Amino acid sequence: MALHSASPARVVADPVDSAPHAGADLPDLRIFVFALFFIFGGITSLNDVLIPKLKSLFTLSYAQAMLVQSAFFAAYFIVSLPAAAIVRRIGYMRTAVVGLLTMTGGCLLFIPASLSGMFVLFLGALFVLAAGITVVQVVANPLISALGAPASAHSRLTFAQAFNSLGTTVFPYVGSILILGSLAKVDPAALAGPALDAFRTQETHVIVRTYAGLAIALAAIALLVWLRRHRLAEAPAEEGGMLRAFELLRRPRFAFGALCIFLYVGAEVAIGSLIVDYLMQASVFGVGAVEAGKHVPIYWGGAMLGRFVGAWLLRVCAPGKVLAAAAGAVIVLLLVSANSTGALSGWALLAIGLFNSIMFPTIFSLACEGLGARAAEGSGLICVAIVGGAIVPLLTGGAADAASLKMALAVPALCYAVILAFGAYARRPA
Numbered sequence: 390m391a392l393h394s395a396s397p398a399r400v401v402a403d404p405v406d407s408a409p410h411a412g413a414d415l416p417d418l419r420i421f422v423f424a425l426f427f428i429f430g431g432i433t434s435l436n437d438v439l440i441p442k443l444k445s446l447f448t449l450s451y452a453q454a455m456l457v458q459s460a461f462f463a464a465y466f467i468v469s470l471p472a473a474a475i476v477r478r479i480g481y482m483r484t485a486v487v488g489l490l491t492m493t494g495g496c497l498l499f500i501p502a503s504l505s506g507m508f509v510l511f512l513g514a515l516f517v518l519a520a521g522i523t524v525v526q527v528v529a530n531p532l533i534s535a536l537g538a539p540a541s542a543h544s545r546l547t548f549a550q551a552f553n554s555l556g557t558t559v560f561p562y563v564g565s566i567l568i569l570g571s572l573a574k575v576d577p578a579a580l581a582g583p584a585l586d587a588f589r590t591q592e593t594h595v596i597v598r599t600y601a602g603l604a605i606a607l608a609a610i611a612l613l614v615w616l617r618r619h620r621l622a623e624a625p626a627e628e629g630g631m632l633r634a635f636e637l638l639r640r641p642r643f644a645f646g647a648l649c650i651f652l653y654v655g656a657e658v659a660i661g662s663l664i665v666d667y668l669m670q671a672s673v674f675g676v677g678a679v680e681a682g683k684h685v686p687i688y689w690g691g692a693m694l695g696r697f698v699g700a701w702l703l704r705v706c707a708p709g710k711v712l713a714a715a716a717g718a719v720i721v722l723l724l725v726s727a728n729s730t731g732a733l734s735g736w737a738l739l740a741i742g743l744f745n746s747i748m749f750p751t752i753f754s755l756a757c758e759g760l761g762a763r764a765a766e767g768s769g770l771i772c773v774a775i776v777g778g779a780i781v782p783l784l785t786g787g788a789a790d791a792a793s794l795k796m797a798l799a800v801p802a803l804c805y806a807v808i809l810a811f812g813a814y815a816r817r818p819a
Contacts, residue, residue, distance in 0.1 A: 418532070418536055418620065419533065419536055419549075421614070421617075421620075422529050422532050422533045422536070422549060423533075423549055423552040424552070424610075425485065425525050425528065425529040426529055426533075426549050426550065426552040426553040426556070427552045427553065427555055427556040428525070428556060428607070428610070429492075429522040429525050429526055429529070429553070429556070430552070430553030430554060430555070430556035430557045430560075431555075431556025431557060431559060431560035432492070432518065432522060432556075432560065432603065433461070433519075433522060433557070434556065434557035434560050434561050434661065434685070434689055435560050435561065435564045435568075435599075436457055436458060436461060436515075436658075436661075436662065437561055437661045437662055437664060437665065437682075437685050438561050438564040438565045438568050438665065438682050438685060439457060439564075439568060439596070440454050440455070440457050440458070440662050440665070441454075441665045441666060441678055441682070442568050442592070442596065443457060443508065443511060444666075445678075446588075446589050446592055446593070447508045447589070449508070450786070450790050451663075451666070451786040451787075451789040451790050451794075451797075452783060452786040452787045452789075452790050453786075454662075454786065455659075455662060455782045455783045455785070455786035456512060456783070457511075457512065457515060457662075458658050458659075458662055458778055458779060458782040458783070459779040459780070459782070459783050460512035460513070460515045460516045460519070460779075461515045461516065461518070461519040461778065461779070462519065462654070462658065462775060462776055462777070462778030462779035462780075463516065463519075463776060463779045464516055464517075464519035464520040464522070464523050465519070465523050465772055465773060465774075465775035465776045465778070465779075466773055466775075466776035466779070467520075468519075468520045468523040468524065469523055469527060469769050469770075469772035469773040469775070470769050470770070470773060472484070472488070472523055472524040472527040472528075472769070472772070473527055473768070473769030473772075475487060475524065476527060476528060480618075481528050481532055482614060482615075482617065482618040482619075482620065483615075483618055484524060484527070484528050485524075485525060485528045485529075485614050486611050486614050486615045486618070487521075487524055488521045488522070488523070488524030488525035488527075488528065489521065489525065489607050489608075489610055489611035489614065490521070490607075490608070490611050491517065491518075491520055491521030491524060492518055492521030492522060492525070492603075492607050493521070493604045493607040493608045493611065494517055494521070495514055495515070495516075495517035495518025495519070495520070495521055496514075496518060496600040496601065496603045496604035496607065497600075497601070497604050498510075498513065498514035498517055498518075499511070499514045499593075499596055499597050499600040499601070500597055500601070502514045502593070503590070503593035503594055503596060503597045504590075506586060506589045506590050506593060511593075511596075514600075518600075523772065523775075526772060526775075527768065527769060527772050529549070530546065530753065530768060530772070531768045533545055533546055533549040545700075546750035546753065546754055547696050547699045547700045547703055547746075547747055547750040547751065548696065548697070548700040549750070550692075550696050550746075550749060550750045551693050551696035551697050551700065551746075554689055554690070554692040554693030554695075554696055554746070555693050557686075557689035557692065557693070558686040558689045558690040558693050559686070561682065561685040561686050561689065562682075562683060562685070562686040564599065564682075565678075565679055565682025565683050565685065566679065566682075566683075567595065567598070567599050568595055568596060568599060635770065637767055637770060638770075642755075642756065642758070642759070642814075642815060643756050643757070643767060645756070645811050645814060645815075646752055646753070646755055646756020646757070646771070646811065646815070647756060647770060647771055647774045648774070648807065648811075649752045649756070649807060649808045649811045650749070650752055650753065650756070650771050650774040650775060650777065651774040651775075651776065651777035651780075651781075652777055652781065652804035652805075652807050652808060653745075653748050653749060653752060653777070653804065653805075653808055654749070654774075654775045654777045654778045654781075655777030655778055655779075655780055655781020655782060655801075655804060656777075656781055656800075656801035656804035656805060657745050657748075657749075657778075657801075658777075658778040658781070658782050659781050659782040659784075659785040659786075659800065659801050660688070660738065660741060660798075660801055661685065661688060661689070662782050662785075662786075663785065663786075663789070663794060663797070664681070664684065664685050664688055664738065664739070665678060665681045665682050665684075665685065666681075666794065667735070667738060667794050668681040668684055668735050668738075669681045670794065672730045672731070672734070673730065673731065673734045673735045674731075674732070674735045684735075684739060687739045687742070688738075688739050688741065688742040689742055690742065691739065691740060691741075691742030691743035691744075691745075691746070692742040692743065692745050692746040693746070694743065694746070695742070695743045695744065695745070695746025695747060696746040696747065696750075698746075699711070699746050699747035699751075702747070703747065703751065707816050707817075708751050708754065708755055708815075709755060709811075709812045709813065709814070709815040709816030709817070710812065710816050711747060711751065711812070712747065712748060712751045712752065712755070712808065712809075712811070712812030712815075713809050713810075713811075713812030713813050713816070714812075715744040715745075715746075715747055715748060715812075716744075716748070716805045716806070716808040716809035716812060717809050718744045719741050719744045719745065719805045720802055720805050720806060720809070722737045722738070722740055722741050722744070723737075723738075723741070723798045723801065723802045723805070724802070725737040726738040726795070726798060727795045727796070727798045727799070728795075734795075738798075748808065751812075752808070752811065753771060755811075755815045756771060756815075757771070758815075781800065781801070781804060784800050785797045785798075785800040785801065788800050
């Protein structure tokens with residue numbers, strides 16, 4: 390079977406011009422894609438420590454603080470299909486460079502945001518950063534699926550997602566030390582007027598230093614990818630309008646899977662965004678912001694370990710059944726966390742990461758099964774569905790404001806119930 394990408398360019402088995410073909414460089418290209426997963430996973434997870442920082446500095450409600458995730462994940466809705474069109478025109482490697490440079494620009498925009506001291510400008514910087522991540526993800530997900538045998542695509546994508554989780558484990562730990570440290574020393578709610586403005590300016594500089602360092606690293610990686618842009622031979626896919634992809638929603642399996650991507654990303658992001666504030670509650674761990682922030686990597690680290698195990702499990706068990714079992718386990722953990730106190734409540738919430746591990750890659754590959762030549766359009770449309778990370782956290786934050794953080798866990802629980810149903814529905818191959 391020919392290697393088909395899941396974005397609008399096609400990996401070919403024969404050389405084009407003097408470029409080496411994909412088969413000659415599979416290990417090398419896989420390492421490149423694994424690195425992309427590590428980068429965009431780590432930067433995305435920094436939002437989990439950025440949210441409590443901005444919430445404190447600008448005295449925001451939970452719903453207002455969740456606008457960080459809304460601004461970030463709105464980029465997936467707006468940028469995914471245009472990113473697929475860019476891949477169609479210039480190919481995977483050059484598109485990866487475009488994404489990395491856009492991420493660099495987003496990081497640099499934190500500088501004027503800090504100088505202004507305005508929350509809305511931070512949201513703008515996050516949107517640009519997320520636009521770059523969207524472009525990189527449109528390249529990475531389908532490319533790792535294409536670089537190998539179709540029968541092992543579920544396992545290979547899950548293994549690649551483990552590197553995503555490695556980034557989400559490392560970045561929040563370092564970020565909690567760099568970004569959250571001062572929250573334990575000064576309460577912004579006790580300040581007013583010029584003192585508050587000065588404190589905000591000083592503390593946003595901490596954020597700037599973190600993202601400026603990321604900008605330098607991203608620019609260097611973009612240069613490295615550009616120098617290696619000829620390592621992958623590609624042929625253009627058939628021409629077609631971006632909106633043609635929406636015709637795929639007429640297929641029940643694909644439409645159900647796209648909905649589950651929307652709900653899964655939203656639920657995962659909502660839980661990750663609330664972890665710091667949740668663990669700080671006296672009825673849970675009752676710790677400070679820095680200590681609570683250091684627990685965020687446990688949530689994402691569980692996903693990393695689960696993906697390494699899941700890569701093997703998905704080779705021996707039906708992916709749909711594994712997905713349904715994992716979603717059921719998450720629902721149980723949410724119920725335990727919401728209805729208990731102390732260590733049990735906190736660790737039940739953190740353990741959800743372990744069962745989240747296989748969900749995104751499994752839903753992605755189950756939804757795209759049987760699309761054949763239209764897998765290109767399906768990938769772009771599924772990336773649009775990642776906009777769930779902009780909407781579900783906002784709903785969860787609103788529920789926390791209206792009731793409590795524990796009651797707000799009902800929102801992600803409903804999302805996982807739908808995912809469980811999809812796993813049962815898709816337990817047989819398309």
